[in-house]
Amino acid sequence: MKEKYPLFQVMGKDGKWQDQTYEKELNEAKVKSLYYHMLRIRTYDQKGVALQRQGRIGTYVPFAGQEAAQVGSALALGEEDWMFPTYRDHGASLAFGADLDMMLLHWNGRIEGCLPSRKKHIMPASIPIATHLPHATGAAMAETYKGSKNATIAYFGDGATSEGDFHEGLNIASVFKAPVVFFNQNNGYAISLPVEKQMNSETIAQKAEAYGIPGIRVDGMDVLAVYIAVQQALDKAKRGEGPTLIEAVTMRFGAHTTADDPSKYRNQDEINQKREVVDPLIRIEKHMKGRHIWDSAWQSSLSEEIGEELDNAISRMENYQKPVVSDMFDYVFEKPTWTIAKQRQQIISRGGRG
Numbered sequence: 464m465k466e467k468y469p470l471f472q473v474m475g476k477d478g479k480w481q482d483q484t485y486e487k488e489l490n491e492a493k494v495k496s497l498y499y500h501m502l503r504i505r506t507y508d509q510k511g512v513a514l515q516r517q518g519r520i521g522t523y524v525p526f527a528g529q530e531a532a533q534v535g536s537a538l539a540l541g542e543e544d545w546m547f548p549t550y551r552d553h554g555a556s557l558a559f560g561a562d563l564d565m566m567l568l569h570w571n572g573r574i575e576g577c578l579p580s581r582k583k584h585i586m587p588a589s590i591p592i593a594t595h596l597p598h599a600t601g602a603a604m605a606e607t608y609k610g611s612k613n614a615t616i617a618y619f620g621d622g623a624t625s626e627g628d629f630h631e632g633l634n635i636a637s638v639f640k641a642p643v644v645f646f647n648q649n650n651g652y653a654i655s656l657p658v659e660k661q662m663n664s665e666t667i668a669q670k671a672e673a674y675g676i677p678g679i680r681v682d683g684m685d686v687l688a689v690y691i692a693v694q695q696a697l698d699k700a701k702r703g704e705g706p707t708l709i710e711a712v713t714m715r716f717g718a719h720t721t722a723d724d725p726s727k728y729r730n731q732d733e734i735n736q737k738r739e740v741v742d743p744l745i746r747i748e749k750h751m752k753g754r755h756i757w758d759s760a761w762q763s764s765l766s767e768e769i770g771e772e773l774d775n776a777i778s779r780m781e782n783y784q785k786p787v788v789s790d791m792f793d794y795v796f797e798k799p800t801w802t803i804a805k806q807r808q809q810i811i812s813r814g815g816r817g
């Protein structure tokens with residue numbers, strides 16, 4: 464099956480052109496923008512893990528290693544397209560235009576950070592695995608009924624493809640030719656379960672065959688290839704030619720979440736050695752150097768600007784007004800159940816700010 468679904472690459476592992484067809488489109492400005500967003504979300508992710516370790520935010524979901532997959536896909540979207548992310552795709556959301564302050568408030572456990580994005584069509588991150596795939600199909604169908612040309616992208620992991628909702632989402636999208644791109648990030652693990660134990664399918668892309676839609680396998684460490692593959696799938700969707708399943712083969716460098724200890728199920732030394740070789744930021748840097756569009760002064764000032772932006776946003780998060788305890792209960796159901804109403808009352812009577 465790997466021969467039938469070859470890995471699409473625009474850059475080789477050494478950063479050199481593998482496929483120069485898209486050279487014009489991947490001009491200096493575009494490549495610099497892809498690099499900027501990857502560096503921004505890498506820095507944000509490092510700070511996220513550090514903040515959690517220092518007890519300054521709650522559980523955090525790292526995505527280091529998946530920056531090319533997340534940025535390449537997000538930057539291929541049109542202004543009015545819809546994004547359905549999971550808990551791990553906050554890098555993609557930020558690259559698409561999610562509000563940084565709200566994102567940090569979300570990780571800080573604040574209700575204000577859970578409100579829908581004001582800037583872009585970004586749905587709240589799905590914590591249940593794959594339940595958002597039928598929703599994404601529905602949103603895509605709604606856009607068609609409205610007569611718009613907006614497409615939808617739905618993110619999910621390798622583990623999600625074992626869920627019933629994956630099947631339902633893809634099948635209905637295929638039957639109704641919904642303008643949706645199913646963007647899988649195969650990072651090799653569903654928490655501690657390696658993909659080889661998750662399924663007997665050699666690839667995830669081949670699962671598209673069951674629904675009669677195209678399946679594409681792309682190197683998820685190659686930001687240029689991801690950008691091109693997603694853009695082509697979105698264009699196809701917008702032409703009314705239906706959905707595509709894309710498998711971006713990638714790697715999660717860190718833990719599943721900060722509540723996970725990956726050393727229990729994989730060899731950290733091996734991972735650390737491997738990440739040096741496959742790091743998507745190093746790959747695009749090599750590519751840019753090869754094209755003589757790398758400028759270390761530009762990179763340093765970018766790095767400084769991003770650090771400052773993040774430090775200021777973190778300080779705003781920490782100086783944000785104190786949380787209201789009843790927020791924990793008020794947004795579960797439209798009308799609280801008696802159990803929730805009782806818990807709310809108990810906390811407030813113990814001195815919580817209601």
Ligand SMILES: Cc1ncc(C[n+]2csc(CCOP(=O)(O)OP(=O)(O)O)c2C)c(N)n1
Binds near residue numbers: 653
């Ligand atoms: C419906 C459902 N079942 C189980 C879980 C518990 N759970 C949280 S993350 C996870 C693994 C998901 O793996 P994958 O889809 O590969 O995505 P990744 O975390 O690697 O991005 C599971 C089983 C859940 N959140 N939702």
